[in-house]
Amino acid sequence: MDITEVMKELESFGNEQTKKTHIRHGAKEPLFGVKVGDLKKIVKKTKKNHELSLKLFDTGNSDAMYLAGLIADEKKITKNDLQRWVQGANWYYLSEYTVPWIASESPHGWELGLQWIASDEESIVASGWSTLGNYVSITEDAEIDQDKIKDLLDYVGDNIHDAKNRVRYAMNQFVISCGCYLAELKKHAEATAKKIGKVSVNVGDTACKVPLASEYISKVGKMGRTGKKRKMARC
Helix, strand or coil: CCHHHHHHHHHHCCCHHHHHHHHHCCCCCCCCCCCHHHHHHHHHHHCCCHHHHHHHHHCCCHHHHHHHHHHCCCCCCCHHHHHHHHHHCCCHHHHHHHHHHHHHHCCCHHHHHHHHCCCCCHHHHHHHHHHHHHHHHHCCHHHCCHHHHHHHHHHHHHHHHHCCHHHHHHHHHHHHHHHHHCHHHHHHHHHHHHHHCCCCCCCCCCCCCCCCHHHHHHHHHHCCCCCCCCCCCCC
16 A cells, blocks of 8 residues: 555544544644554555655654554664654654654664653653653563663652653653563562652543552552563554
8 A cells, every 4th residue: 555545544434533532632633533443454454664654654644643653664763763753743642652662662762762751842751751661561671771770760759740741641651661561670660659659640631540550560460460571562
């Protein structure tokens, strides 16, 4: 499928209620309002397609940008591509999911995650923390700088409640990822989770809730899944 064919198919899957829901969550026009299940129908046809993913993201259409992340080739995407994507991610579905998924799967995830959390822009900082959380979830422990992760957890413990709105959410998720996917650092993550307690995030006119990190980490531990890595970040 080429870009024209994909855009036509996206439009055909457009759903007015889904569009309204996405806009309520912060999506920006243009968008058709395509359900994730329908996006995955297109993915079955396109498979991974680096060039097409770049063209889709560059349309500025929210549905196309999300689809771009689902078909991106993590082995071919460059740091420059990802820098352009993080700058163009104009709502949290893109900045906290699409971009971090691909960044963390690429060879550039750790480097860019650390770079982005030092940004002055809320969405980019949130992307950074989300990228690092995803990186921890899919990377073998031996390849992770665990001393740096400890430093990052300590930073979150000291600064999360003063951080910007969506950054607080992403930081909380980072703590959860560390506690669930890094067995050796579970206690450190649990201590951080206990310190930060309940994290307040303005989620607008939605039913979204911020998970309590301590409860989430404990639940995964009781299931015997602590330290079990994911095969990929995107879903």
